[in-house]
Amino acid sequence: MECSLPPPITEEQISAAIDGFADADVQQHIAQCASCAARVTQAQMLEDVLKVKLNRWDCPAPQRLGEYVMGLVSARTEERTIRLHLEECARCKAEVEDLNVFLVADKVSVSQKHPQPAVARKHPERPSFGQILARILPRTPALALRGAALGPIMAEAEGTTVVLDVQPAAEGQVTILGQVIADDYDSWTGALVELRREGVIQATTTVGDTSSFNCGPFPAGSIQLAITPAVGQTLVLPNIDVTA
Numbered sequence: 001m002e003c004s005l006p007p008p009i010t011e012e013q014i015s016a017a018i019d020g021f022a023d024a025d026v027q028q029h030i031a032q033c034a035s036c037a038a039r040v041t042q043a044q045m046l047e048d049v050l051k052v053k054l055n056r057w058d059c060p061a062p063q064r065l066g067e068y069v070m071g072l073v074s075a076r077t078e079e080r081t082i083r084l085h086l087e088e089c090a091r092c093k094a095e096v097e098d099l100n101v102f103l104v105a106d107k108v109s110v111s112q113k114h115p116q117p118a119v120a121r122k123h124p125e126r127p128s129f130g131q132i133l134a135r136i137l138p139r140t141p142a143l144a145l146r147g148a149a150l151g152p153i154m155a156e157a158e159g160t161t162v163v164l165d166v167q168p169a170a171e172g173q174v175t176i177l178g179q180v181i182a183d184d185y186d187s188w189t190g191a192l193v194e195l196r197r198e199g200v201i202q203a204t205t206t207v208g209d210t211s212s213f214n215c216g217p218f219p220a221g222s223i224q225l226a227i228t229p230a231v232g233q234t235l236v237l238p239n240i241d242v243t244a
Protein backbone atom coordinates (compact mmCIF):
# COMPACT_ATOMS: atom_id res chain seq x y z
CA MET A 1 0.00 0.00 0.00
CA GLU A 2 1.42 3.37 -1.00
CA CYS A 3 0.84 6.80 0.42
CA SER A 4 -2.07 8.36 -1.41
CA LEU A 5 -0.96 11.90 -0.54
CA PRO A 6 2.83 11.88 -1.04
CA PRO A 7 5.11 12.62 0.64
CA PRO A 8 4.23 10.05 3.36
CA ILE A 9 4.22 11.36 6.93
CA THR A 10 7.54 11.04 8.76
CA GLU A 11 8.38 8.86 11.77
CA GLU A 12 8.39 12.00 13.95
CA GLN A 13 4.92 12.89 12.73
CA ILE A 14 3.77 9.33 13.52
CA SER A 15 5.11 9.65 17.07
CA ALA A 16 3.40 13.00 17.42
CA ALA A 17 0.12 11.51 16.17
CA ILE A 18 0.32 8.68 18.74
CA ASP A 19 0.99 11.18 21.50
CA GLY A 20 -1.89 13.33 20.27
CA PHE A 21 0.29 16.27 19.25
CA ALA A 22 0.07 15.99 15.47
CA ASP A 23 -0.40 19.20 13.47
CA ALA A 24 -3.74 19.70 11.75
CA ASP A 25 -2.30 18.92 8.31
CA VAL A 26 -0.80 15.66 9.62
CA GLN A 27 -4.12 14.68 11.20
CA GLN A 28 -5.84 15.40 7.91
CA HIS A 29 -3.27 13.32 6.04
CA ILE A 30 -3.89 10.36 8.39
CA ALA A 31 -7.65 10.73 7.99
CA GLN A 32 -7.38 10.62 4.20
CA CYS A 33 -4.48 8.23 3.59
CA ALA A 34 -5.05 4.55 4.46
CA SER A 35 -1.35 3.75 4.09
CA CYS A 36 -0.14 6.34 6.60
CA ALA A 37 -3.10 5.58 8.92
CA ALA A 38 -1.97 1.92 8.94
CA ARG A 39 1.56 3.01 9.82
CA VAL A 40 0.23 4.97 12.77
CA THR A 41 -1.85 1.98 13.95
CA GLN A 42 1.13 -0.31 13.65
CA ALA A 43 3.40 2.06 15.58
CA GLN A 44 0.70 2.38 18.25
CA MET A 45 0.51 -1.42 18.56
CA LEU A 46 4.26 -1.70 19.03
CA GLU A 47 4.10 0.96 21.69
CA ASP A 48 1.25 -0.89 23.43
CA VAL A 49 3.33 -4.07 23.50
CA LEU A 50 6.22 -2.25 25.09
CA LYS A 51 3.86 -0.79 27.67
CA VAL A 52 2.49 -4.23 28.46
CA LYS A 53 6.03 -5.54 28.83
CA LEU A 54 6.67 -2.78 31.32
CA ASN A 55 3.47 -3.84 33.04
CA ARG A 56 5.24 -7.05 33.88
CA TRP A 57 3.00 -9.58 32.20
CA ASP A 58 6.03 -11.79 32.01
CA CYS A 59 6.55 -11.76 35.75
CA PRO A 60 5.76 -14.72 37.99
CA ALA A 61 2.67 -14.28 40.14
CA PRO A 62 3.50 -12.57 43.47
CA GLN A 63 2.46 -15.71 45.35
CA ARG A 64 4.81 -17.83 43.23
CA LEU A 65 7.66 -15.39 43.92
CA GLY A 66 6.95 -15.79 47.60
CA GLU A 67 7.08 -19.57 47.30
CA TYR A 68 10.32 -19.25 45.33
CA VAL A 69 11.86 -17.18 48.11
CA MET A 70 10.83 -19.82 50.60
CA GLY A 71 12.41 -22.54 48.46
CA LEU A 72 9.06 -24.15 47.74
CA VAL A 73 9.37 -24.11 43.96
CA SER A 74 10.73 -27.58 43.40
CA ALA A 75 10.17 -28.07 39.66
CA ARG A 76 13.58 -27.39 38.15
CA THR A 77 12.38 -25.74 34.97
CA GLU A 78 10.15 -23.36 36.88
CA GLU A 79 12.83 -22.60 39.44
CA ARG A 80 15.21 -21.82 36.61
CA THR A 81 12.68 -19.65 34.77
CA ILE A 82 12.11 -17.58 37.90
CA ARG A 83 15.82 -17.34 38.63
CA LEU A 84 16.58 -16.13 35.07
CA HIS A 85 13.66 -13.73 35.25
CA LEU A 86 15.03 -12.24 38.45
CA GLU A 87 18.32 -11.50 36.71
CA GLU A 88 16.46 -9.36 34.18
CA CYS A 89 13.57 -7.86 36.08
CA ALA A 90 14.47 -5.15 38.55
CA ARG A 91 10.94 -4.99 39.89
CA CYS A 92 10.69 -8.68 40.76
CA LYS A 93 14.18 -8.53 42.22
CA ALA A 94 13.11 -5.68 44.47
CA GLU A 95 10.02 -7.64 45.43
CA VAL A 96 12.10 -10.70 46.31
CA GLU A 97 14.45 -8.56 48.38
CA ASP A 98 11.48 -7.17 50.24
CA LEU A 99 10.19 -10.68 50.78
CA ASN A 100 13.58 -11.78 52.08
CA VAL A 101 13.60 -8.93 54.59
CA PHE A 102 10.09 -9.87 55.59
CA LEU A 103 10.99 -13.52 55.96
CA VAL A 104 14.10 -12.76 58.02
CA ALA A 105 11.95 -10.66 60.29
CA ASP A 106 9.65 -13.63 60.49
CA LYS A 107 12.59 -15.78 61.66
CA VAL A 108 12.64 -18.03 58.66
CA SER A 109 15.89 -19.95 58.50
CA VAL A 110 18.69 -18.74 56.25
CA SER A 111 18.78 -21.97 54.30
CA GLN A 112 15.23 -21.45 53.21
CA LYS A 113 15.90 -17.87 52.33
CA HIS A 114 18.31 -18.72 49.52
CA PRO A 115 17.11 -21.67 47.53
CA GLN A 116 19.87 -23.73 45.97
CA PRO A 117 20.25 -22.90 42.28
CA ALA A 118 19.21 -25.85 40.20
CA VAL A 119 21.74 -27.53 37.93
CA ALA A 120 21.34 -26.14 34.42
CA ARG A 121 19.64 -28.61 32.14
CA LYS A 122 21.76 -30.14 29.44
CA HIS A 123 18.88 -30.22 27.01
CA PRO A 124 16.49 -27.31 27.23
CA GLU A 125 12.96 -28.56 26.87
CA ARG A 126 11.31 -28.08 23.49
CA PRO A 127 8.01 -29.43 22.33
CA SER A 128 8.73 -32.26 19.93
CA PHE A 129 5.54 -31.72 17.95
CA GLY A 130 5.13 -29.05 15.30
CA GLN A 131 3.13 -26.55 17.29
CA ILE A 132 3.82 -23.93 19.91
CA LEU A 133 0.89 -22.86 22.04
CA ALA A 134 0.82 -19.13 22.67
CA ARG A 135 -0.20 -17.71 26.00
CA ILE A 136 -3.14 -15.31 25.63
CA LEU A 137 -2.77 -12.25 27.79
CA PRO A 138 -5.77 -10.56 29.36
CA ARG A 139 -7.17 -7.67 27.36
CA THR A 140 -6.42 -4.36 28.99
CA PRO A 141 -8.92 -1.57 28.31
CA ALA A 142 -6.26 0.93 29.39
CA LEU A 143 -4.28 0.02 26.29
CA ALA A 144 -7.16 0.49 23.88
CA LEU A 145 -6.32 2.30 20.68
CA ARG A 146 -8.02 5.64 20.45
CA GLY A 147 -11.68 5.05 19.69
CA ALA A 148 -11.63 1.33 20.50
CA ALA A 149 -13.59 -0.01 23.46
CA LEU A 150 -11.26 -2.89 24.27
CA GLY A 151 -7.51 -3.10 24.07
CA PRO A 152 -5.75 -5.32 21.57
CA ILE A 153 -5.54 -9.06 22.22
CA MET A 154 -1.95 -10.12 22.85
CA ALA A 155 -0.45 -13.57 22.87
CA GLU A 156 3.10 -14.61 23.56
CA ALA A 157 5.15 -17.72 22.89
CA GLU A 158 8.91 -18.28 22.93
CA GLY A 159 9.84 -14.66 22.34
CA THR A 160 7.24 -14.05 19.66
CA THR A 161 4.35 -11.73 20.41
CA VAL A 162 1.17 -11.56 18.37
CA VAL A 163 -1.02 -8.48 18.70
CA LEU A 164 -4.57 -8.66 17.40
CA ASP A 165 -6.61 -5.54 17.01
CA VAL A 166 -10.25 -6.52 16.56
CA GLN A 167 -12.28 -4.10 14.49
CA PRO A 168 -16.03 -4.14 14.01
CA ALA A 169 -17.37 -4.92 10.53
CA ALA A 170 -20.92 -4.95 9.16
CA GLU A 171 -23.66 -7.18 10.63
CA GLY A 172 -21.98 -8.12 13.89
CA GLN A 173 -18.89 -9.37 12.13
CA VAL A 174 -15.31 -8.46 12.96
CA THR A 175 -12.00 -8.19 11.16
CA ILE A 176 -8.62 -8.74 12.75
CA LEU A 177 -5.59 -6.59 12.15
CA GLY A 178 -2.67 -8.67 13.38
CA GLN A 179 0.96 -7.90 14.02
CA VAL A 180 3.71 -10.44 14.67
CA ILE A 181 6.54 -9.05 16.78
CA ALA A 182 9.66 -11.18 16.87
CA ASP A 183 13.43 -10.87 16.71
CA ASP A 184 13.46 -12.90 13.53
CA TYR A 185 10.97 -10.61 11.83
CA ASP A 186 11.71 -11.86 8.33
CA SER A 187 10.92 -15.48 9.04
CA TRP A 188 7.25 -14.53 9.56
CA THR A 189 6.83 -12.80 6.22
CA GLY A 190 4.60 -14.92 4.03
CA ALA A 191 3.49 -17.14 6.93
CA LEU A 192 0.05 -18.70 6.51
CA VAL A 193 -2.63 -17.42 8.88
CA GLU A 194 -5.59 -19.75 9.45
CA LEU A 195 -8.57 -18.83 11.50
CA ARG A 196 -10.80 -21.68 12.66
CA ARG A 197 -13.97 -22.08 14.64
CA GLU A 198 -14.63 -25.56 16.02
CA GLY A 199 -12.11 -26.92 13.56
CA VAL A 200 -13.72 -25.30 10.53
CA ILE A 201 -11.71 -22.73 8.56
CA GLN A 202 -13.32 -19.29 8.73
CA ALA A 203 -10.67 -17.20 6.99
CA THR A 204 -7.09 -17.47 5.78
CA THR A 205 -4.49 -14.88 4.86
CA THR A 206 -0.73 -14.46 4.80
CA VAL A 207 1.58 -12.31 6.90
CA GLY A 208 2.81 -9.32 4.89
CA ASP A 209 6.19 -7.57 4.58
CA THR A 210 5.71 -5.57 7.76
CA SER A 211 4.83 -8.76 9.72
CA SER A 212 1.21 -7.66 9.80
CA PHE A 213 -1.91 -9.33 8.47
CA ASN A 214 -5.59 -8.68 7.94
CA CYS A 215 -8.18 -11.39 8.49
CA GLY A 216 -11.93 -11.41 8.03
CA PRO A 217 -14.65 -10.33 8.17
CA PHE A 218 -16.09 -13.27 10.10
CA PRO A 219 -18.70 -13.56 12.90
CA ALA A 220 -17.48 -12.43 16.34
CA GLY A 221 -16.92 -15.11 18.97
CA SER A 222 -14.40 -17.70 20.00
CA ILE A 223 -11.76 -18.68 17.42
CA GLN A 224 -8.47 -20.48 17.04
CA LEU A 225 -5.69 -18.76 15.13
CA ALA A 226 -2.73 -20.66 13.65
CA ILE A 227 0.27 -18.96 12.03
CA THR A 228 2.60 -21.22 10.07
CA PRO A 229 5.91 -19.78 8.84
CA ALA A 230 7.77 -21.27 5.88
CA VAL A 231 10.39 -22.63 8.30
CA GLY A 232 9.68 -23.46 11.92
CA GLN A 233 6.79 -24.40 14.10
CA THR A 234 3.19 -23.30 13.85
CA LEU A 235 2.23 -20.73 16.43
CA VAL A 236 -1.23 -21.51 17.77
CA LEU A 237 -3.48 -19.13 19.67
CA PRO A 238 -5.78 -21.82 21.00
CA ASN A 239 -8.93 -20.07 22.12
CA ILE A 240 -9.40 -16.36 21.67
CA ASP A 241 -12.61 -14.50 22.08
CA VAL A 242 -12.82 -11.88 19.37
CA THR A 243 -15.37 -9.19 19.93
CA ALA A 244 -14.95 -5.60 18.86
Ligand SMILES: [Zn+2]
Residues within 6 Å of the ligand: 002, 003, 004, 005, 006, 007, 008, 009, 029, 033, 035, 036, 037
Ligand atom coordinates in the same frame (compact mmCIF):
# COMPACT_ATOMS: atom_id res chain seq x y z
ZN1 LIG B 1 0.13 9.08 3.29
Ligand SMILES: [Zn+2]
Residues within 6 Å of the ligand: 056, 058, 059, 060, 085, 089, 090, 091, 092, 093
Ligand atom coordinates in the same frame (compact mmCIF):
# COMPACT_ATOMS: atom_id res chain seq x y z
ZN1 LIG C 1 9.41 -9.45 36.87
